[in-house]
Amino acid sequence: MTDIVLRADGLAKTFHLGFFRKRVEAVKEATFDVRRGEVFGYLGPNGSGKTTTLKMLMGLVFPSRGRAEVLGRSVPNREAKRRLGYLPESPYFYEYLSPEEFLDLVGSLFDVPRRERRLRADRLIGRVGLDHARGRPLRKFSKGMLQRIGIAQALMGDPELVVLDEPMTGLDPIGRKEIRDLMLELRREGRTVLYSTHILPDVEMTCDRVAMIFAGRIRNVGPLSELLTARLLSTEVCLRHNVGRIPPLPDGAQLRQTPDGMMVDLPEGSDVDAFLKAALASSANIISVTPRRESLEDLFVREAASDGSNRGAA
Amino acid sequence: MNRIGAIAWNTFREAVRNKILYSLLFFAVLIILSALAIGSLTLHEEIRTIRDVGLFGIDIFGVIIAIFVGVNLLYKELDLKTVYTILPKPLWRWEFVLGKWLGMLLTLAVQMAVMGLVLGIILALEGASFDAPMGKAVWLLFINVTLVTSIAVFFSSFSSPFLSGFFALGCFVVGRSVPDIRALGEKMSPSGKSALNFICSLIPNLHLFYPSGAIVGAEEVSVHRQFVGADYIVSATAYGVTYSVVVLILAMLIFRKRDFV
Numbered sequence: 207m208t209d210i211v212l213r214a215d216g217l218a219k220t221f222h223l224g225f226f227r228k229r230v231e232a233v234k235e236a237t238f239d240v241r242r243g244e245v246f247g248y249l250g251p252n253g254s255g256k257t258t259t260l261k262m263l264m265g266l267v268f269p270s271r272g273r274a275e276v277l278g279r280s281v282p283n284r285e286a287k288r289r290l291g292y293l294p295e296s297p298y299f300y301e302y303l304s305p306e307e308f309l310d311l312v313g314s315l316f317d318v319p320r321r322e323r324r325l326r327a328d329r330l331i332g333r334v335g336l337d338h339a340r341g342r343p344l345r346k347f348s349k350g351m352l353q354r355i356g357i358a359q360a361l362m363g364d365p366e367l368v369v370l371d372e373p374m375t376g377l378d379p380i381g382r383k384e385i386r387d388l389m390l391e392l393r394r395e396g397r398t399v400l401y402s403t404h405i406l407p408d409v410e411m412t413c414d415r416v417a418m419i420f421a422g423r424i425r426n427v428g429p430l431s432e433l434l435t436a437r438l439l440s441t442e443v444c445l446r447h448n449v450g451r452i453p454p455l456p457d458g459a460q461l462r463q464t465p466d467g468m469m470v471d472l473p474e475g476s477d478v479d480a481f482l483k484a485a486l487a488s489s490a491n492i493i494s495v496t497p498r499r500e501s502l503e504d505l506f507v508r509e510a511a512s513d514g515s516n517r518g519a520a
Numbered sequence: 521m522n523r524i525g526a527i528a529w530n531t532f533r534e535a536v537r538n539k540i541l542y543s544l545l546f547f548a549v550l551i552i553l554s555a556l557a558i559g560s561l562t563l564h565e566e567i568r569t570i571r572d573v574g575l576f577g578i579d580i581f582g583v584i585i586a587i588f589v590g591v592n593l594l595y596k597e598l599d600l601k602t603v604y605t606i607l608p609k610p611l612w613r614w615e616f617v618l619g620k621w622l623g624m625l626l627t628l629a630v631q632m633a634v635m636g637l638v639l640g641i642i643l644a645l646e647g648a649s650f651d652a653p654m655g656k657a658v659w660l661l662f663i664n665v666t667l668v669t670s671i672a673v674f675f676s677s678f679s680s681p682f683l684s685g686f687f688a689l690g691c692f693v694v695g696r697s698v699p700d701i702r703a704l705g706e707k708m709s710p711s712g713k714s715a716l717n718f719i720c721s722l723i724p725n726l727h728l729f730y731p732s733g734a735i736v737g738a739e740e741v742s743v744h745r746q747f748v749g750a751d752y753i754v755s756a757t758a759y760g761v762t763y764s765v766v767v768l769i770l771a772m773l774i775f776r777k778r779d780f781v
Contacts (some may be wrong), residue, residue, distance in 0.1 A: 221781065240723035258781075264608040266780040294604035301532065302537040315609040359605065520596040 208258050209242035211367050211398050212263065216272035218422075219258050232258040234422035236272070239413075240400050245393050248402040251510060255422040256402040257295050264292050277367060280323075288316065291360035295371040295402075297352060301345035305331050305355050308344060309362055316363040330358040333449055335384070349376040359390065370401040372410055386412050406502045416502075418509060425509050434500045441472045442498060443481065446491040453484035466493065474515035522620040523611050526594050531623025532630075544588070546629055548581035552638050559646070568744055575638035575654075575743065576704055579661050579730060582632055583692055586665040589627065590672025591684035593620050594775065605781055613770040615747045621768055632658060653747035660753065663760035664729035668692055668749060670764035670771075671724065677771040677778075695726030699734070724763050728756045 217236040220229055233255040240246045250256045256389030261267040263274050274281040277289050299308055306327050313323035331340060334354040339347065344355065353373065360368055370389075374382045389399050389412050403409060409416060410430065417427040418476075426433050446467040455461060458473040461483075467490070472478055478495070485492060535541055556575035559566035594617070597603040602762050607613065636658045640650035671691050675684035694701070705716035715759070731741050731748055741748050750757075 221779075224606070253533065256524060259779065261604075266604060267778075268779055282614065284610045287608060290608070292605075292608040294601070294608075295776075297605060298601040299605060300602055302534060303530075307533075311526055311530050312609065315523050315606070315611050317522055317610070356605075 210239045210276055212240040212510040214238050217262050217269050217273040220270045231295045231422055234257050236424050237426045238417040243390055244414040245399045247409040247411050247416040249416055250419035257371055291365035291368045292354045293360045293370045299344050299355040303344055304341050305336055312359045312362040331384050334358045350381045367444045373401055374405050399432055412500050428504045434505055438474055438497050440498045441478050442496040443470045444493040446493055453488045524615050527619025528623035531620050532626045535627040535738055544585050544731055548577050548635050549638050551577035556609050573656055573742055578635045582661055582665040582670050586668040587672050587688045590669040591676045591681040594676045595681050606704055613776045617772045618777050624669050632662050653743040656744050660729040664726055667724055667760045669768040674767045674771040676775040695724045698725045698727050710719050
């Protein structure tokens with residue numbers, strides 16, 4: 207049987223805001239589970255309910271309905287928290303502390319002995335690349351540096367499960383790559399990673415499984431290979447046109463000029479072989495032929511559009 | 521206990537690195553030092569004036585600091601969102617509130633010790649000593665700020681710093697006037713008097729912590745002559761601590777149910 211480390215079962219949260227207690231359903235229904243040792247992506251456009259779901263799982267917000275279990279215990283549970291590391295969205299820390307002081311405080315909350323706290327803090331500061339800023343107060347840290355110390359504090363308790371809320375937000379491409387590498391490294395160490403994001407290329411590079419949430423409701427859960435349809439959507443043919451005439455285009459094909467020649471997009475069901483023969487006959491050089499299958503972005507946009515909440519796609 | 525201690529120590533460290541508190545402490549010391557100048561204007565009453573003005577400075581600045589820091593104690597954690605990082609750690613919410621409160625008391629204890637030390641030095645310069653009545657008076661003022669801090673934390677567990685400060689200050693003013701309010705009740709009808717007495721029993725009786733010049737038992741007590749005995753100190757301390765604990769438990773219960781959105 208697969209070892210489940212986190213389970214959300216019909217989680218929902220309704221807030222009552224303002225003087226007139228206006229009802230806002232932040233999360234309507236979230237059901238998914240995270241399995242031991244995987245990197246799990248929690249995807250959704252801005253405002254879809256990702257952060258509220260994670261806050262319910264972390265015990266920061268009480269669900270209106272449904273139930274959550276982390277590491278085999280109902281949320282909130284202190285024993286489960288001992289084995290859990292969490293990085294909130296756009297993290298804020300005690301700005302008057304240095305990284306060493308802050309990690310020491312976090313270690314104390316995990317009841318880590320003083321000597322071990324120092325060793326772990328020292329190791330983690332090096333691991334997230336903040337050796338040069340050990341003595342600097344956190345108020346002088348850039349956003350990227352804060353994100354790094356945030357990840358270090360999430361690992362201070364030596365957790366089995368690491369939950370990261372939008373860990374890539376505000377990072378430059380190098381920072382994003384480092385966080386991606388770190389997540390894969392955590393998986394290699396046998397830890398489980400759950401992270402929320404709307405940056406899809408990162409998900410394709412790191413996640414074993416994903417869940418998608420749109421307007422507070424989970425739409426898809428599973429491995430990317432299962433969620434993305436295997437069927438061919440179109441075929442892109444890149445031609446360097448030398449002499450002669452443009453080969454006849456099949457019905458529905460689209461042609462656009464490129465610096466090297468032209469790009470022909472053949473729709474699903476087109477006779478690609480016949481088109482290539484015609485192209486060769488008209489003295490065109492064929493540079494590339496690329497079959498295009500559904501990407502995560504296509505799926506995301508499709509789901510967002512069908513939900514009517516396509517504003518935040520990708 | 522280690523976790524509560526860590527939160528308390530961090531709260532104290534935050535206060536130590538807060539420049540506004542140093543400014544308040546500076547003004548408190550200035551008031552105490554001004555006792556020297558005011559004392560020199562009196563005829564043979566220098567020591568008495570220094571004691572009175574010094575205790576007034578410790579009292580009023582202790583309360584200002586207690587309200588200022590107390591109302592921000594929990595609100596700041598929510599406003600700066602540091603609570604999102606701390607509460608998912610293996611820590612109960614009540615442990616967090618208790619740790620913050622203890623850190624605040626440590627801060628106030630150090631601040632009052634500094635103010636008491638300055639007053640002691642001034643008295644020594646004038647040839648007097650920081651005697652037992654003064655020690656008892658400063659201890660009672662510390663219990664007073666402990667209670668005011670608890671009230672400020674209680675209000676800050678569900679309202680903004682401005683409102684919390686307003687309510688806490690109101691409690692302080694009314695709490696100090698409990699004997700006057702009771703005296704007012706003497707002039708009312710029996711039912712009015714009962715109602716007023718009931719209200720007075722709910723309001724913290726902060727007058728207990730500033731007894732100099734009041735009638736305790738059958739005698740007037742004063743830090744200059746016969747001050748309160750040990751039994752009074754023990755019962756006033758027990759009252760202050762019990763009231764603080766009850767108010768703090770209410771704050772914990774409210775904090776326990778909050779959504780941190």
